[in-house]
Amino acid sequence: MNWLFNTLWSSIGKKLFMALTGLCFCGFLTTHLIGNLTLYAGKDAFNSYAEHLHSLGPIIPIAEMGLLLLFVIHVLTGLTLFYKNFRARPTRYAVNKNAGGRTIASFTMPYTGVILFSFILFHLLQLHFIDKTGTTIYEIVSDTFSQKSNVAIYCIVMIFVGLHVSHGFWSAFQTLGADHVKYTPFIKKLSLLLSIIFGVGFGLIPIYISSIL
Amino acid sequence: MTNSETKKDINLTLKVWRQKGPDVKGKLETYQAKNISTDMSFLEMIDVVNEDLILEGKDPIAFDHDCREGICGMCGCVVDGRAHGPEQGTTLCQLHMRHFSNNDVVVVEPWRSRAFKVIKDLVVDRSPLDKLIQAGGFISANVGGAPDANAIPIPHDTAELSMDAAACIGCGACVASCPNASAMLFVGAKISQLALLPQGKPEAAKRAISMVKTMDELGFGNCTNEAECEADCPKEISITNIARLNREFLKAGLFSTVAK
Numbered sequence: 001m002n003w004l005f006n007t008l009w010s011s012i013g014k015k016l017f018m019a020l021t022g023l024c025f026c027g028f029l030t031t032h033l034i035g036n037l038t039l040y041a042g043k044d045a046f047n048s049y050a051e052h053l054h055s056l057g058p059i060i061p062i063a064e065m066g067l068l069l070l071f072v073i074h075v076l077t078g079l080t081l082f083y084k085n086f087r088a089r090p091t092r093y094a095v096n097k098n099a100g101g102r103t104i105a106s107f108t109m110p111y112t113g114v115i116l117f118s119f120i121l122f123h124l125l126q127l128h129f130i131d132k133t134g135t136t137i138y139e140i141v142s143d144t145f146s147q148k149s150n151v152a153i154y155c156i157v158m159i160f161v162g163l164h165v166s167h168g169f170w171s172a173f174q175t176l177g178a179d180h181v182k183y184t185p186f187i188k189k190l191s192l193l194l195s196i197i198f199g200v201g202f203g204l205i206p207i208y209i210s211s212i213l
Numbered sequence: 214m215t216n217s218e219t220k221k222d223i224n225l226t227l228k229v230w231r232q233k234g235p236d237v238k239g240k241l242e243t244y245q246a247k248n249i250s251t252d253m254s255f256l257e258m259i260d261v262v263n264e265d266l267i268l269e270g271k272d273p274i275a276f277d278h279d280c281r282e283g284i285c286g287m288c289g290c291v292v293d294g295r296a297h298g299p300e301q302g303t304t305l306c307q308l309h310m311r312h313f314s315n316n317d318v319v320v321v322e323p324w325r326s327r328a329f330k331v332i333k334d335l336v337v338d339r340s341p342l343d344k345l346i347q348a349g350g351f352i353s354a355n356v357g358g359a360p361d362a363n364a365i366p367i368p369h370d371t372a373e374l375s376m377d378a379a380a381c382i383g384c385g386a387c388v389a390s391c392p393n394a395s396a397m398l399f400v401g402a403k404i405s406q407l408a409l410l411p412q413g414k415p416e417a418a419k420r421a422i423s424m425v426k427t428m429d430e431l432g433f434g435n436c437t438n439e440a441e442c443e444a445d446c447p448k449e450i451s452i453t454n455i456a457r458l459n460r461e462f463l464k465a466g467l468f469s470t471v472a473k
């Protein structure tokens with residue numbers, strides 16, 4: 001089994017973990033966004049969506065454990081690569097100039113990543129790990145967004161989500177070696193589209209909720 | 214001299230990395246490059262500065278070069294933050310001074326990477342790239358009579374892709390320009406050049422595993438798909454070669470019978 005370890009532990013193997021876990025998050029964000037859109041249909045629609053989710057039985061806790069595992073892998077591998085890449089150039093250049101490949105999204109990946117990490121903890125503490133007796137999830141959400149500061153935090157972080165995904169989605173395909181003259185241009189466009197959908201889709205929810213309070 | 218001729222000469226201020234040896238500290242030093250003809254190459258401009266330094270009894274600036282026609286891969290420095298300078302698809306020896314303006318301040322630094330030690334001034338030790346080639350950047354063939362040129366049919370497009378990868382001159386600009394000092398474009402080009410052709414296929418899996426292992430051991434960084442290498446490569450080698458390297462390596466590591 002040495003071959004498996006050697007392959008997965010190599011630089012490209014670590015990137016493979018980043019790519020697969022990152023793509024899973026993109027899948028999660030898609031379902032999360034679709035679910036959250038029920039907020040626009042009002043209190044009852046959203047509450048019944050949440051109830052429906054929780055009535056699915058063990059699927060939800062299992063999926064949560066899965067996401068947690070992917071999250072730990074993505075964050076630890078990302079930070080490891082960031083540290084190794086930092087070490088790979090002990091003397092920095094006096095002058096740095098963009099040659100034309102880098103984008104804001106690509107060079108901020110580790111930083112937007114760390115922001116997302118902090119945000120996800122904050123988000124879960126705010127809406128997930130709380131006492132939900134005698135209240136509904138809709139009330140928790142509208143309470144949260146009754147505070148202007150929360151609306152601002154969510155909106156700003158969603159810009160970072162968009163940035164992270166706009167490089168990450170395309171980059172994941174490149175890492176997997178899934179590059180093709182016919183499909184790569186489409187994947188790059190999809191990357192941009194997806195980042196806009198996530199950014200705008202999630203970003204408008206707090207604004208909408210706070211506007212109808 | 215007529216006006217149009219004098220206009221061709223420019224004066225520059227150079228800030229050049231000077232370092233006496235691998236284990237001593239270096240620093241940027243300022244020099245004046247006077248009356249530089251815009252028809253000169255960047256290296257010829259340094260020659261002129263060095264002549265002055267020699268006349269003053271000072272140590273000339275050490276830099277690598279050989280063919281001076283953009284094919285050997287010996288030259289290369291980071292000029293104002295760009296490997297081989299500001300021109301796309303150009304080696305430093307082919308970069309002409311007409312791309313600079315009078316009184317420009319130009320910063321010249323060596324390739325920076327943990328894997329490339331500075332030997333002196335702008336000269337770095339690029340033998341890690343040779344070690345990568347030794348790890349698998351070749352094919353094994355029995356010598357004998359030369360085979361028929363077209364005995365093995367190769368589609369034109371495939372031959373072109375392989376030739377595009379084979380344009381790599383091994384200068385190390387990809388490592389220098391990569392924000393992570395990764396050698397993935399170099400390795401990707403070598404892997405692609407051989408893996409695309411039937412002659413390279415028998416050893417493709419072994420080659421991919423061995424070259425990636427060596428690459429990791431030599432202390433190069435990890436690719437984060439920033440595509441800076443592609444933009445600075447004097448031979449404009451595409452990062453699709455990096456995708457092919459990823460593919461070849463994962464295929465070899467997970468599905469081949471090599472390295473059980």
Ligand code: HEM
Pocket residue numbers: 015018019020021022023025026029074075078079082106109110112113114115116117118120161164165167168169171172173175436437438
């Ligand atoms: C909503 C959550 C997230 C999504 C959808 C996401 C998505 C992605 C994707 C698709 C990639 C590309 C993988 C590749 O380049 O092969 C990636 C890379 C990366 N992610 Fe995330 N990620 C998320 C959260 C995080 C978090 C919390 C961190 C925390 C440190 C992080 C740090 C990184 C880093 C450092 C990279 C590598 C960047 C690079 O290779 O240039 N990500 N992410």
Ligand code: FES
Pocket residue numbers: 277278279280281282283284285286287288289304305306307
């Ligand atoms: S000196 Fe040969 S490529 Fe520049």
